Amino acid sequence: MPLKAAAHIEAMSAFALANFGGYDQPTLAQNESAFPPSPKAIEAGRDATARSHLYPDPDWTLLRDAIARAYGVERDLILCGAGSMELIACTIAAFAGPGTDVLATDYAYNFAASAAARVGAAYVKAREHGFEVSIDAVLAALTPATRIVFVCNPGNPTGTCIKNTELLRLRAALPGDVLLMIDQAYGEFDDQDPHALFALAGRGDTVVLRSLSKAYGLAGARIGWGLFAPQIAAELRKIQNSNQVSTVSLAMAVAAIEDQAYMRAAVARTSDIRDRFAQGLRTAGYEVPESRTNFVLVRFAEAAAAAAADNALRGAGIVVRGLAGYGLADCLRITIGPQDVMDRALRILTALRGRLCW
Template identity: 60%
Template sequence: MIRPLPSVAALSPYPMADPAPPGSIALSQNESAFPPSPAVAEALRRAAEGAELYPDTDWTALRAALGAAHGLDPARLLCGAGSMELIGALIRAFAGPDDEVLAPAQGYIFVATAAAQAGARYVTAPERDFRVDIAALLAAVTPATRIVFLCNPGNPTGTAIANAEIVGFRERLAGDVLLVIDQAYGEFDGQDAAPLFRLVERGDTVVIRTLSKAYGLAGARVGWGLFPPEIAEEVRKLISPGNVAATSQAMAVAALADQAYMRRTVAVTAARRGRFAAGLRALGLTPPESRTNFVLIPFADPETAAAADRALKAAGLILRSMRGYGLGHCLRATIGPEPAMERTLAVIAEVLRGRNVDGPGVR
């Protein structure tokens, strides 16, 4: 029998969302409720005509478009097949056995998987009311800490802390600790990212973003990051040449050129998110304030969350269970089509009414 390495055999598979059966609506993957800019389809058609050629391994046009959109030097950018590729490469490059990767307790769970792949120890610090607690993170730093990973706004909580807090946190970290700031939902946050981008100039900080969310390109797999040159040099050794398909690069360039469309997508999503969260509060639930394209739904207990999950599935609505994040009493709902959000509220209301009569529920 061919056996894997013990470190691989010990890994748990990355927890995926439940598959959406035919005819159901998936509100589990934090995908955009809207297609990308209309310009993307034409860019894809043109790029497909050259599909026999390898993609640009330096992402020249894509980096130029990203630099123009964010006021950044394209030479300081790296692109990945989604931000997950860059996250994994960063951890493999700078953490290994006997090292620790530190994150908030409800941090992006792929970081734990990537740390395990590198043989590093994944360590968490408690959060306060579903929000990052900077004091707790600082208290959790040890001599073994090599990377601190901070997702802001957070996934799965949706909450955000002020960028000024992150800047202050970086100033209190030792210079040999790499701070990785994941801004996958940065476009929904509304904060000026410039202070975080400036941290990269220190040489000990990386900012990661993606075009999967606000730009509606989850299927194209395009992530990017702003890197200090010395860190970028090491990360490039661990990402595949030609990692972002030519078609994906062309689609991303077209999407970035239509900033007005992206901003409308964000505004409509935020308004829909606000109505959905208000509906949850009217039912007696207390979702934390979200600055993303999803809402975390805390129930009174895991049993009520499980009952809601079953009822939603029966209604053809697939949300994300948060058991894998240690939040068994929560579900996460991506902001999707308006009728789907209204139906989700109606099903949850039915479940809560039933449990208030027949068993424990919200009080």
């Protein structure tokens, strides 16, 4: 008899990354930073390789100190992980399971669905309206089985953002035994003051997640952090891998967090390229929602048009992200890359729009 995995694992699909078409091509598919990390982070990582024979600090002491100073948050609420993906997975594993629901929205980050399937929880979606999270739709979708509400703000793959006051309204209306998880992987691109959301973490019914992959350019280092009340953190620490953030990654993260000026400059440069690219696409006749991330969503008249645009870009060596897996086969997500790459992408899409009647 052949060896079989657990039934709920056999039933799930693997989390799908972008189809790169080859790692030697420029990719605008992964939402990586258009710019390298701070030179101080690169230097710190280089120096830390000499300590690679030692296990890393399992309590992320220096990194938690740096985050607390930079973001004005309570150090003891901070947990770090191998990317925010690990923190999402561990939170769902700790507080959901068979017979419970993880409630998200139409276009929430799909990894949450994989994390729910991994523990046998149902993944339920509330409708979004105009590519934006609808708090009223989330509240209407609650059931007695709901244990976690997962909201991305700013959203991925939409790039859109709702007011933080709406998230505060959501928390106020949720039952006390429902955990609210707010994924702010793109939070540095949002000009709203985050402290009202950060303050929710101390209540014991909300977690707020951040990432160093986007604004800080450390996608390859795999570091995320979040704010967790002590009773929530205690459960996550039971299932987190020990020493999961490497010595080199920790050193790079500390230096990157301490170089806020570099991060803010990278975000400003990325946002400027993004806004000019988005406006160029709108001028050409494409639908592009306002983005508060390091990418834009482009909507086409139909799936075939999106596929034609994808093929045209790939033919020029530019890889973008198709979104059929999100139910958005008529859309492409385009990460903001270097200016010359974005200029080429805009020329291709403008010419394609002019040739075809959609």
